[in-house]
Amino acid sequence: MKIDFPARLSWESFHTVMMKGLKVYAFYLAVLSLFRLFFIFILQGYLGPASGTDDILLALWRGSRLSMQTAGALALVSLVPSLFLHYLIPKLEMLSWRVLNGLLLSVLSILYVASFPFYRQFRMNFNQMIFNGANDDIYALFITMIQQYWLPVRLAGALLLAYGLWRLLMAWLSWTPGENFLRSVRLPLALRLVGRLAFLAVVYLAALLGIFGGSLGWQTAVDWENAGVTKDEFLNEAILDNPQAIYRAWNLNHRMLACNGLDFTVEDIRNLAATLSGRQPDSDNLDVYLQKTAGGAQLERPSHVFVILSESFANWPLLDKYQNIPISQGMRALLAEEDSDYCPTFLPNGASTVSAVTGVVTGFADANLYLTTMPESFKEPYVTSSAPQMEKLGYTTNFWYAGPATWERIGAFTQAQGFDHFYSRGDFGDVPGSVWGCEDEYLYEHVLNGLSDAPSFNVILNASNHSPYDVDVEAKGFDKEAVRATLPPEAQQDEELLRELGHYWYADRELAKFVKAIKAKYPDSLIVIVGDHGDRYNIDKTPSTYERYGIPFIITGKGIHKGTLLPDSAGSQIDIMPTIFELIAPKGFHYMSVGSSLTTVNRRGVNYGFWITRQAIGKADTVPLMPESLNGGEAPVIDDQVMQDYINAVRSISWWRPKYGAVLDASLLEGRE
Template identity: 25%
Template sequence: MLVDDSLSSSRWLNFIKESWKIFLLWLSGVLLLMSFRLFYLFHFSEKVSSDVTVKQLFDALATGFKFDSSAAGVCLLIPFLMNCFLQPFRLAHLVKYARNIIGVIYQSVFVILGVCGVTYISEYGSQYNYFMLEGLYDDQQAIISTAIQQYKPWGSLLSIVILLLYVLFWTRFVDRRNYSFLINLCPKSRAKKVILSILVIVVFICAARGSFDSRPASRKWSAVTTDPFVNNLVINPFRSFFYAIQDYGELNQLTTSNTNPYSVSEDKINNVLLNNETRSIGPLIEKPSRIFFIVMESFDSWPLQDKYRGLGLTENFHRLKANGIFVEQTLPAASSTMNSLSSLVTGIPFSGINMSRLTSKVDTYSLIHHMEKQGYTSQFFYGGLLSWQTVGEFMNRHGVDRIYSAANAGGKGSAGVWGVDDGQLFDLVSKSVPENSFNLIMTTSYHGPFNLDLSNSEYPWRNGVYPAQFQVMSDELLSPNTLGHLWYSDKMMGQFVDNMQRQYPDALFVITGDHYSRRYFHAKPNLYELTHVPILLLGQGISSKLSNRKVASHMDITATIMDLIASSDTPFASFGHSLVRSEIPENVFGYKTIRNSEYVWKQGNNEQFYGYRCTAKMDVKPPDQSVPIHEYQVYMAAAWQLLMKGFADD
C-alpha cells in the first residue's frame, strides 16, 4: 500500500522519515545495551579469566550485538508495523505517538535493567537468573535493607536518573528533527519505491532476529568463549531478565506439583526404590587409571545390523566391539540429547521432566558421585557450547570438577554450527586427561545441518552414489552426505580409542549413543530400528567378563561400571541391572518404550503402546495384552518421585 500511485509524495516521505526515526531509536537501544556490556567487562574485569583472548572477547561482543539488535527490534515492532499500515490512511500522528511512547518506555527499561544489573552481578556473579524471583517468597523488607546497606546504591540511582533524562532528550530530538536530506534520497518511480519498501521490511526483520543467517539469536548459542563470566555477559540484561522469568516459571511449575502423573501407590514406589539399593560385587578388573565415557550424538543401533554392514559406516565400532562387552539392543533413556545425558549423569530415568535446570540430592544414584568416591577427578567435554540447554550449569551443579566445551578447542570446527568437529573434541580430551580421571565426552558431529566437507576424506560414498544392492531397498534413501557424518563420527571415535589405549593400556571405555538418530537408511524402518542404541565397554580384562545380556538400557551403565571397578560391597542404587551379573531382568525401559528378549513396544501419541516382534517371525505383531504397562508405570512413577522429592534449587 505504501507504494501505490495514488499516494501523495508527502505520505511516502512520511513513511521514509518514520522508518529512519525508528532506525535511530533501534540504534540507540543497541548502543545502550552494548555500553552496559562493555561497562560490565571493565567494572568486573577481575572476574574475567586471564586466558581469554582478544579474539574471544571480539566474538563475545559480536554475538552480544545480535542479542542487542533482536531486543531493540522486537521492542519497536509495534511502531514499525503501524508505520507500514497506517501511513497510507493519513494516520501519521498515531504512528508518531506510538513511536515516542514505546521509544521512551523500552529505552527506560534497558536503562533500569542495565544499571540494576551492576548490583545483581556483584551479589550473584552473573546477570539476571531465576534466583531473582525467589525474593517473592522471602522477607522483602530485609532484602531491600540489605541491598541498601551493603551496596549503597545511591550512585546507581543517580545513574538511572541521568540516563532516563538522556532517553527523554534523545527521543524528543529524534522526533523533532526534519531530516530534509531524505527528500533527495527518496525514489520517485513506483518500482524503486517497491524495492525500497521491501528492503526496509527485510532489514527490520533481520534486526529483530538478530541475524541475517538462518539461525536467530538464541541462548543456546551464547557461550562463545572459554570464560563462563564473559559468556554470561553475551546475553544483554533485557534478554537475561526474560530468560530468568521463563526459567523460574518452568521450575515453579515442576516443583509445585505434588501429584505423581503415573498414578502409582506410594507402597509400590517405595518397593522399587528399596529394591534399587545394592552393593558392588567387584572389583572385577584392575582399577583403570582413566575412564572414558563417550556419548555419541545420534549413534543408534540400526547401522550395526548385518544388512547394513556393507555400507561401511561403523567399521571402527565393529572392530572394537569384538574385544568388549557389547549389547546392541539397548533402550536409551530418552529421545533427546539433554534428557538422556541428564539420566546418565544422575542415574535417574527420564520420566518426562527436563532435568537440565534441576539438581538431585540423591547421590546414591549419581554416576559422578560414585566415580569421585572411587578416587576419580570428574571431567566433562562437550563439542558444542555450554550455554546449550545450560549443560555447563547442569554439570557444575552435579559436581563435575572440570568442564570443557567447543570454546576450549577453538570455538568452531569446519561445520561451524554445533561447535567443533569430533576430531577437534577428541584432540582436546587427549590433552586433558590426568591420572585417575573420569571423562564424560559428548560428541556433536552426527547432527544437522550436516555440512562437514567430506570430499577429501576416505568416506566410500562421498560421490553420492550407493551400490546397487542398497539402492533397491527403497526409492527414498538417506543421503550419502548425511551418513558421511555418521562415518566421520565413528572414525574419530575409533582413532581416539586407539590413541588412548596406546597411551593408557589400563583405561576403561564406555561407548553409547545419546538417543536414536531419527534418521534411517530407508523410509520404512521397523520399530527396533526406531528405538535402539548400542552399549560397548572396553578395557583390560573386559573381554573375560562377556555379558549374557541381549537387551539393556542406559540405566544399566552405572551399575556395570560399579561392579567392574568399585571396592567389594560398595553401596549404591540403580534403576538398571549390571551387565556382568547373572540375573537378567524380564523387561527394560526407556521413556515411553519397553523391551524384553522378544518384543519392543513404543507408546504412540494416543498413549497406547504399539509393538514389534524382534525374534523369529519379525512381521508378527505381539498381542496388546502382553505389554507390561503396569511395570512400566511403576518404574516411571519411582523415577518421578525420586527426582521431585530430591529437588534442590541451590
C-alpha cells in the same frame, strides 16, 4: 416510542458480516484439508507398506473433521474484531478482514512449509521438540536452519504461498453472486423468516462443528488425543494440521512443566520401588529402595573410565542386514576384538541429547521433568548422580562437550551435579566445527591431551553427527559413491541421506581412532560407547521400531571379554553407571541407582516411550503391552504385569525423587496441578 436503529444494525448488515465469517471458516477448512492432502502426497515415501487408499481416505476425512475446529478458531480471530468494527467504525471493517487474515495465512503457510523438514527429521508433526528449542542454543538453531534447511528460500516460498492464499480469500469475500437480486426481490415475511432461521441454523451448525471437531457433541468429538485412528504412524501424524500439532506440543509441554503428566500416588511409588528393589515396602524413604551393593570388581581397577555419548549414533548400521554399507567399519572392527562386548538391545533415555545427558549425569529416566532447568537440580547432586559416586571410588570427574557451555545450561548443570571439571568448545580454541560444536577429531584430541596419570572418570559428548551436517566428510575420506552403490535403488539419489550417512561414517571412524589411541596410551582403561539417541535418519523411510529407536551399548577395555554382559541383556542409559559400578567397584561398595547392571541382572530397558528386551520391543503406554519381534517374526510372549511394574517403577521414582526428594509424603502433592 419507536426506536429507529442505524442501517448497520439491521438484519441485512448482520447477515453480511456473518456470511463473511462463514466464508472465512470454509476457506480455512479447505486450505487445511488441501495442505494435508499435499503433505501426504509429497511425503508418501513414509507411508507404511500395508497402508492403502482406504487408510489415506480415512486420514483425510478424520483430519478434515479435526480441522473444522482449527478453521473455526482461525475464523473467530478475524470475525470478532471485524464484527465490532462493523458496528463501531464501519470504514475499518474490511481493513480488519484483510490485515488479520493476512497475518493468519502468513503464520499458517510458514508452519506448513516448516512441517516438511520437521517431519523428515523427527518423524512427527510438530511436537515437544519445538519447546525444547526454547532452552537450546537459538543462534545455533538459526544457523542450522539457514545452512541445512534453506531458511531464506523456504520463508520466501511460505510468504509467496500466503500471499496467493490471501488474494484468493479476498476474492472469495468479495464474491456475492445473486445478493443484489435477492435484495431487490420483496419476499413474503414468512419466507424471509424461514430464510433467516435457516441461516442462523447454518451458523449454529458451523459453531458446533468447530467446537467439537467435526461432531455435534463432546461424545463423538475429534481432538488431537483421539484423532490418530489409522494403523499408519505417518497418516496419524498427517491427520493433525499444523496448529493442532502445536497445540498438542504445548499441551504435553504444559503437563511436563506442571509435573502432572505422571499420576502416581505415594503408595504406588512405595510399592513399585519395593518391587524394583526386591524388598518389602516398609519405608517412606525412597533412597532405601535405591541403594545397591556391588558384588565385587570384575576388572583390575582401570586408570581411566570413559562414557562416550555419540551424537545420533544409532544401532541400525551395526545390524547384519546393513553390513555391506561401508559406514560402520570402525565399530564393527572394535566389536570383533576379544576385549569388547556389545548389547544390541539398548534404548536412549529420551528423544533428544539433553535426555541422554541427564540419564548419565543423574541416573534418572526421562519422566516429564526438565532436569537441566529445574531449580532442584542446582541445589546439590542427586544421590543417584554419577560423578559423586565415582569420586568415592577415587576418580576425578570430567565432562567434555564439543559445543558451548550455555547449551541447555549443560556447564552449570553438570558441575552442580558434582563433576569436578567441565570442558566445552570455548576451552578448545579456534578449531573447525559447526554451530553445535567442534568436529569430533578435535574434541578427542583435547580429551587425550587433557588426561593425566591421575585416575579419572570422563563423560564425552560429541556433536559432528548432527544437522546441519556440514563436515566436509568427502575431503576426510568418505567414499560417497561406494556407499551409494550399496543403497536400495529408491535411496541412491537421496543426496541428503548420503550426507547424513557420511557423518555417521565420520563419527564412527573418529570414535574408533580415539578408542585405539586411549588403549595405546592407557591400556587399562574402561570405555563405554552409546549413542545419545537414534531416530534421526534411516535408509528405510518406514523403519521398524527397533531400527528407528535402538542405540548400541559397546563396552571395551582390559579385562572385558565376550560374555561380560549377560547374553540376554537389554537396558537403557540409566543402566550405564550400575554396569560400571559392578565392573570396577570393590565388593561391598554401596551405590545408588534406579537402573541396574547389564552384567548381573538387567534383561530389559525402558525409556520415555518404549521398552525393550533381547527378543522384543514395544510402546510403553499401551494396555496391554504390544510386543514387536526384533527380527520381524512372530511377536514373543512377555509377562505383561512384570514389564508394566518395571516401567511404572522407573518412571515414578525418576519423577518423584528429583522433584520432591527422598521422603514419600503425600502432603507434598497438595496444590499440584
